[in-house]
Amino acid sequence: MTFIFSIRQSSMIVLSPDSMNEMYARHLDWYPAIANPPSAPEFIDGLADIMGQFDLVLLDSYGVLCRGSTPIDGAAEAIQQLRANRIPFCVVSNDTLTNRSVAAERYQSRGFDFTGDEVLTSLDITEQYLGGLTNRNHIAVIAPLEHPSNHLLEGMVRLNGCNGEIPKGIDTLLFLTGAGWTAKMQENLVSTANGRQFELVVGNPDIGAPHGEHVTATPGYFVADLVEQTNQKAKPTLFGKPDRIIFSMAMEQHQMTEPSRVLMVGDTLYTDILGGNAMGFKTLLLQCGVYRHKDIMDVISSTGISPHYIAPCL
Template sequence: MIVLSPESLNEVYARHLDWYPAIQNPQSAPEHIEGLADIMFQFDLILLDSYGVLCRGSTPIEGAPEAIQQLRKNNVSFCVVSNDTLTNRSVAAEKYRTRGFDFTSNEVLTSLDITEQYLSSLESSGNIGVIAPLDHPSNHLLEGMVRLNGCNGEIPDGVDTLLFLTGAGWTAKMQENMVNSANGRQFDLIVGNPDIGAPHGDHVTATPGYFLADLVEQTIQKAKPTLFGKPDRSIFSMAIEQHQITDPSKVLMVGDTLYTDILGGNAMGFKTLLLQCGVYQNENILEVISRTGISPHYIAPAL
């Protein structure tokens, strides 16, 4: 497990801004509010990040289940939009139920759902090396690929595409072996979870975006990665299409990370709400916004 500070997290994101949509900030400074209830009636759809907004690891954040019930009570449409690549819609409802949330499968959209669309379109996959535990919900779509976890991270000859699916089970030694075996080679790069890190308990742990960035920086990869999660447009576009939204300004994206939730939401023309209970917990949020150059429309302590 690699633990990141909020500062180092943002530094990695900042080094790879060319992977993400251009920064588009609100014209005015962010408005501080108490929580979602202050503004929820202004929107036709509320999109919610998961880790750092609803939960930290598997533990729900105080007040989050009650906030979801308030949305239901007031008939405000919402959808969880997460870069989780261990969960797709077929297992989402049960996973969140264990965390105190009563979501249906139609109320959760993950980057794994987007990635599975890509995987199902492949005609051949023997040239792809994938970072994912050997027991994964998408195993039926990963057949024929080289499972790098099973190779202790070493990339065999013949692999020319790397899919960074999930960091579960991925070790520092596997990362070292992958980097060493990638030296002098170039790959097409695909990442199911572009997050650099995610909050778990009282710390932030590295996620697939970090392992991708480390590989790119150490082996001078030239290809621009294909992203299947926030801040890329694809996951946002699917969410608003499914909810038949035609006016993006009537959508609120709620997140805890400036480079994914807020940058991506702003680029889509959504309004954005940054919560302080996630990766920037205990940080001076206005200083973080100033350093990154990415600003939300609203700031709140929690949901």
């Protein structure tokens, strides 16, 4: 029993923010240890209030810059303020439909003028893993049949094309992206996984992400649901926030050696804020994302995860 509230909305699974956080909390052993600031969070008006304190600003995408494909008011202007003040920044996202080869075009369609080297996604990290594989026929992947990484997915079983049913001979499941994944596919995945054990690899560890007026399930939800319903023993390998690898790569690319001079801006406590705090970054939680209709201090109290700063939007 996973205690979620879910409905079908264009075949998507829709979650409440509380049910999303409850699922994160049940799998804390997958994530870095909680490392909160020593004092209560400071409420600020926006990024402009504090940006001058930092040598690098890392920005989540969904819930910070946009909701689905719709930009959030004021986000593009905040990016221009960073540029005007010559403060380096990088979008650090668990988006597994966007890599650096398509980032500029995709963000331009949302109203942002990013270049490819200003975006780092968990798909970029996942592609490094995929590029090192020599045998793919034992892996089944959750991803739409048209995907930017198709050349690296050749030889794998495409579960979206199997209606979620896992064939025999598969010992590894790659949870890449939830695009096109339905509640029925998830039911079939669970049913055909019962009595079997798998290596679990997760390109996007987010359990939910804001999409329009709703929070929709993302690959972190699908793997957590599978683990809970089929008693999987393996700890999933995560390629995105809150795992250290994506943060470390962003620091390396910007030649940063002092974590306290980095600000992580996000809308989700269990990924952006927990991961940023664990790295030794300062963290800014925005209220315009998954928690925008919630009492933010109640959410912080219930999760036990706290940022350095809180603002209504970027």
